[in-house]
Amino acid sequence: MERIYADHAATTPVIPEVKKTVLEITEKMFGNPSSIHAFGREARAVVDQARQTASRSIGAKFHEIIFTSGGTEADNLAWIGTALANRGRGKHLITTSIEHHAVLKTAEFLESLGFEVTYLPVDESGAVKADAVKRALRDDTILVSVMFANNETGVIQPVKEIGELLQDHPAYFHTDAVQAYGHIPIDVNELHIDLLSVSAHKMNGPKGAGFLYVRDGVKLAPLIHGGEQERRRRAGTENVAAIAGFGKAIEIAMERMAANKAHHERLRDAFIRKLREEGVDFAINGDPEQSLANIINLSFPGTRTDQVLVNLDLEGIAASSGSACTAGSLEPSHVLKAMYGENSPRIGNSVRFSFGYGNTVEQMEILGEKCAAVVKRLSSDGR
Numbered sequence: 042m043e044r045i046y047a048d049h050a051a052t053t054p055v056i057p058e059v060k061k062t063v064l065e066i067t068e069k070m071f072g073n074p075s076s077i078h079a080f081g082r083e084a085r086a087v088v089d090q091a092r093q094t095a096s097r098s099i100g101a102k103f104h105e106i107i108f109t110s111g112g113t114e115a116d117n118l119a120w121i122g123t124a125l126a127n128r129g130r131g132k133h134l135i136t137t138s139i140e141h142h143a144v145l146k147t148a149e150f151l152e153s154l155g156f157e158v159t160y161l162p163v164d165e166s167g168a169v170k171a172d173a174v175k176r177a178l179r180d181d182t183i184l185v186s187v188m189f190a191n192n193e194t195g196v197i198q199p200v201k202e203i204g205e206l207l208q209d210h211p212a213y214f215h216t217d218a219v220q221a222y223g224h225i226p227i228d229v230n231e232l233h234i235d236l237l238s239v240s241a242h243k244m245n246g247p248k249g250a251g252f253l254y255v256r257d258g259v260k261l262a263p264l265i266h267g268g269e270q271e272r273r274r275r276a277g278t279e280n281v282a283a284i285a286g287f288g289k290a291i292e293i294a295m296e297r298m299a300a301n302k303a304h305h306e307r308l309r310d311a312f313i314r315k316l317r318e319e320g321v322d323f324a325i326n327g328d329p330e331q332s333l334a335n336i337i338n339l340s341f342p343g344t345r346t347d348q349v350l351v352n353l354d355l356e357g358i359a360a361s362s363g364s365a366c367t368a369g370s371l372e373p374s375h376v377l378k379a380m381y382g383e384n385s386p387r388i389g390n391s392v393r394f395s396f397g398y399g400n401t402v403e404q405m406e407i408l409g410e411k412c413a414a415v416v417k418r419l420s421s422d423g424r
């Protein structure tokens with residue numbers, strides 16, 4: 042049985058070029074980038090090259106990139122780092138109710154330290170309104186954090202409008218771009234973004250690497266203390282091989298962005314077409330016109346998410362309920378709750394499919410057929 046991986050929003054396969062880079066660096070460059078001898082200088086050059094690639098990809102300056110262990114650390118550094126360094130100016134932060142737990146749990150932690158957080162609602166489209174940000178702003182607001190695209194629905198948030206309206210306010214603007222980066226062009230200057238989080242393993246890079254972009258002049262306290270790495274903003278010897286692989290993944294994602302988007306649209310459309318041909322009852326969660334092409338979240342009336350996922354798994358298909366990061370458990374989605382209300386049946390019957398490297402249109406037809414069979418069987422069982 043051919044297995045089909047349709048969970049690229051949880052993590053992605055490492056592409057061959059990245060694997061080659063990681064192996065080469067692991068084999069040949071064991072130097073510590075902080076050492077002043079030739080071994081160290083070679084390793085430093087590898088990290089610098091990746092930093093150059095990362096900074097250029099978003100229109101940033103070389104030293105505005107801080108390498109981290111991934112998206113969660115980048116989000117924590119953005120939130121805790123700015124909150125602690127700017128608490129003299131205010132204790133209010135604004136975010137949305139559909140952020141990833143890497144942001145929401147960090148927000149709760151800061152609340153426990155005495156900070157105040159406003160969580161903005163979303164409507165059924167899955168997007169927050171820029172106007173709501175404007176209304177929530179206070180004189181003591183120090184950070185506004187709105188994700189670029191949601192990890193459960195793929196819905197792209199009004200980042201440009203929010204960046205523009207914050208031009209008249211001293212609050213910093215952070216965006217968690219973990220899902221959007223590599224899929225849509227991002228220029229931090231055009232969008233007026235001050236801090237931006239990225240994760241390598243969501244874009245065909247290795248696990249254990251990510252970055253936080255921090256605009257020059259943003260006051261940020263480090264979370265990790267020790268050596269002087271990353272200009273004293275993130276201590277610890279760099280994960281040189283993973284950073285090199287991350288650099289390669291960025292290079293390739295930027296080159297192939299348009300082609301990948303077209304491919305993802307073909308995959309998504311082929312899957313949806315097949316489900317329609319098979320006469321399956323489903324609804325799309327969130328506005329597909331406003332979404333990343335590689336993520337689609339579907340509600341299947343009369344089914345239960347866990348049963349659909351287990352049955353798909355038995356058919357060799359990997360999909361997800363959305364947030365994969367909760368230790369394998371199926372917690373009801375806070376994103377769907379925010380969109381449709383606590384009592385919506387969609388919360389208990391929705392599945393996220395996400396596409397990427399290695400997926401083919403033929404696979405999407407098999408996926409559509411198998412998914413249709415599972416959904417029809419489960420919904421008739423429930424009657």
Ligand SMILES: Cc1ncc(COP(=O)(O)O)c(C=O)c1O
Pocket residue numbers: 050051110111112113114116141143188190191192217219220240241242251365366
């Ligand atoms: C939107 C978003 N932010 C942050 C993260 C966390 O990133 P990482 O797995 O690199 O820690 C994820 C991972 O699912 C995500 O989707």
